[in-house]
Structure formats: C-alpha cells, structure tokens
Amino acid sequence: MPTSLQQELKMRRPFESREQEAALNLARTNDRLQIEFTRLFRQHGITPAQFNILRILRGAGEPLPSLEVAERLVTVVPGITGLIDRLERLELVCRKRPEADRRVVLVELTRQGRAVLAALDTPVLELHRTLLGHLSQRELRQLNSLLDKARAGLET
Amino acid sequence: MPTSLQQELKMRRPFESREQEAALNLARTNDRLQIEFTRLFRQHGITPAQFNILRILRGAGEPLPSLEVAERLVTVVPGITGLIDRLERLELVCRKRPEADRRVVLVELTRQGRAVLAALDTPVLELHRTLLGHLSQRELRQLNSLLDKARAGLET
DNA sequence: TCCATTTAATTGACATATCAATTATTACTA
DNA sequence: TAGTAATAATTGATATGTCAATTAAATGGA
Numbered sequence A, B: 001m002p003t004s005l006q007q008e009l010k011m012r013r014p015f016e017s018r019e020q021e022a023a024l025n026l027a028r029t030n031d032r033l034q035i036e037f038t039r040l041f042r043q044h045g046i047t048p049a050q051f052n053i054l055r056i057l058r059g060a061g062e063p064l065p066s067l068e069v070a071e072r073l074v075t076v077v078p079g080i081t082g083l084i085d086r087l088e089r090l091e092l093v094c095r096k097r098p099e100a101d102r103r104v105v106l107v108e109l110t111r112q113g114r115a116v117l118a119a120l121d122t123p124v125l126e127l128h129r130t131l132l133g134h135l136s137q138r139e140l141r142q143l144n145s146l147l148d149k150a151r152a153g154l155e156t
Numbered sequence C: 001t002c003c004a005t006t007t008a009a010t011t012g013a014c015a016t017a018t019c020a021a022t023t024a025t026t027a028c029t030a
Numbered sequence D: 001t002a003g004t005a006a007t008a009a010t011t012g013a014t015a016t017g018t019c020a021a022t023t024a025a026a027t028g029g030a
Helices: A004-008 A018-043 A048-060 A066-073 A077-089 A111-132 A137-152 B004-008 B018-043 B048-060 B066-073 B077-089 B111-132 B137-152
Strands: A093-096 A106-109 B093-096 B106-109
Touching: A004 A018, A004 B137, A018 A048, A018 A111, A018 B018, A018 B111, A018 B137, A048 A066, A048 A077, A048 A093, A048 A106, A048 A111, A066 A077, A077 A093, A106 A111, A111 B018, A137 B004, A137 B018, A137 B137, B004 B018, B018 B048, B018 B111, B048 B066, B048 B077, B048 B093, B048 B106, B048 B111, B066 B077, B077 B093, B106 B111
Parallel strands: none
Antiparallel strands: A093 A106, B093 B106
16 A cells, blocks of 8 residues: 555655665655745744744753854854844844953854744644644654654764 | 754753754754765766756656746746756756747756766665664664654645 | 636745854853 | 964855746737
C-alpha cells in the first residue's frame, strides 16, 4: 500500500528505502509547519529568522555576541550580519562594542523587541496546539524521542 | 530532566509544550539533514531545489508544466521561474511551448540532466543510510507514521 | 462576436542561506 | 617585541523563498 507521503508527492514508485522516506517526510512536514509560522510572524512585521533571534536573546537573559547567536540558530556565520542589520533597522535589537574585546559585537534586545515577543507568546503557543494538537501527548513524546535519536547520528 | 534538544539550544527553561518541542525538533533535525545533502549536491554542481526538480521530472516520466513542478515542490509559484531559468542555463532541462495551449511552459529533462541524476542515485541512497541508518526499521516506520499523522492535521 | 474572467507564467522587491575572501582586533611565539 | 596566527565580524556573489502585481493566452457568457 502506498504511503501517505508517496501519494502526496505523486510518486509512481515506492520509496527506495525507509531512510529516504523519512528524510523527505521530515522536509515536507517541516515546510508545512514553517509556512504557517511565517504567516503569523508576518502579521507582526517580522520573519521566522528574526523571531528566532529575538527568542534566543530573551532566553539568554543577556546580550550575546553575534557568533553565539548564529551558532544557536544553526545559521551560517556570514548570514548573521544581515539578519542583525535588519533587526537593528527595525529597532528590535541594538549592537554594542564591549571595551574588553573590541572584535566582539554584542546584540541586545530593545524594549520594542521585548514587546514584539510578548505580543507573540500566546499566538505562537496557540499555533503550536492548532498544528500539532491532534497528536496525543504520548505520540508527541515518541516523535520527539525519535527526532532526538535521528539527530544523535549527526555528531555535533 | 532536560531533553536533548533543550540542551542543544542552551535553553534555560523547559519547553512550554510538547507541541512546541516537536516543532522546534522537526526544524532542527531537518536543518541538519539538509546541510549534508546540500554538500553532496554541490559536489555535482547543483542545489537541493534543483535536484528536487530533476527528480520530479524523472519520476513523472514526461515533461511537466512549470506550475505542476512547483506544486510538487511545495515551492511558491513565482519562485519556479528562476529555478527553471538556472536549470536551463546549466542545460539540465529545456522549456517547450506546446501548440495546443500556448500559456503553458513544459519543462523537460535533458540527457545531461538525466546523467547528473544517475550519478547522484547511489550517493544519495548511501547518504540516507549514513544519516538515518542508525534507526531501526521499526523506528523509521514509527517516525514516518507520526510525521504523516502530523501533516494530516494541516489539510493541504 | 466581444469583453470580462480565469489560467499559466513571469517580473520586481525583499529576506534569507550559502560560500569565499577581507578587515579589525587580539593572542601567541620565537 | 616584532610578526604571525587565531578570532569576530563583515562584505560580495549566487540561489532560494516569499509577496504583490503584471503579461499572455484561453474560456465563457451575453
């Protein structure tokens, strides 16, 4: 019997391996979820990458060096500069050069940055429930543990 | 006990819901996998999106209209034009205007396009095994079925 | 038959991901 | 301490994803 994904992709043949199916399935599912979050964030004038940076900064509780932000984002280093540029233009973060080591650029949340995050907290939680709430807690636990295990094979 | 993902993201607090954890987990895991495939494709001069288009065309077994390709890609329509432009410049596909309906642009694999795909078949299968082969067949089945179920909640 | 509607694809504008190469600063070492 | 190596960040180039708006062709109804 063809899998649900196979039908969705209009594939004429079955997958060549379950590993392949899982990789495509992951990509597809992630795309679908991201599209919904992208829409939500846009209503508040920001993009998913920008939201992630703001959330990281709030989570850290203190200004972070650019590269530290990039690392937590899984973003390639050069990209971080433009991201922070745009956030600064939106006045959601600001840059600071510490005297101690003038190579570093610290990124700090502004009051407005905090406000945007605060406005998004509830809608984001609700969207998570809307999108994945039809899975039971047990299924979510299983899914999380399988994903953790999948990533464990990719050292680093 | 903090989850594996929570540590990886250096989060100071636990996730606010398992739904949230699953969404971030999915994004993170997908990113990691995509990075590896991007590297493999680059060695053959193409990008992941380009590979997907070539694979879709081979799978279809006949030339497809641009929008049909876009739909199977989960790509927003306007993006497809540039993608096909670049593939055409690489001479991996060609465009054709059918006489029957001159609004349509059919995209067709070239011999070189087929060759690139053929060269990638084995490496791609091997990479799937390398990245996800540490999961048992039973775990992969579970993962696939959970992902199918997750997507089922997002009616197209 | 003529015009409004629909459909297929494209364009232009912006945000992002990616790489290689560069600048500025600090650290190390011979 | 002079000079090289390492670190933090940036720049520039290309590819992609996203939207709104446009062009070109086909369809349908009065």
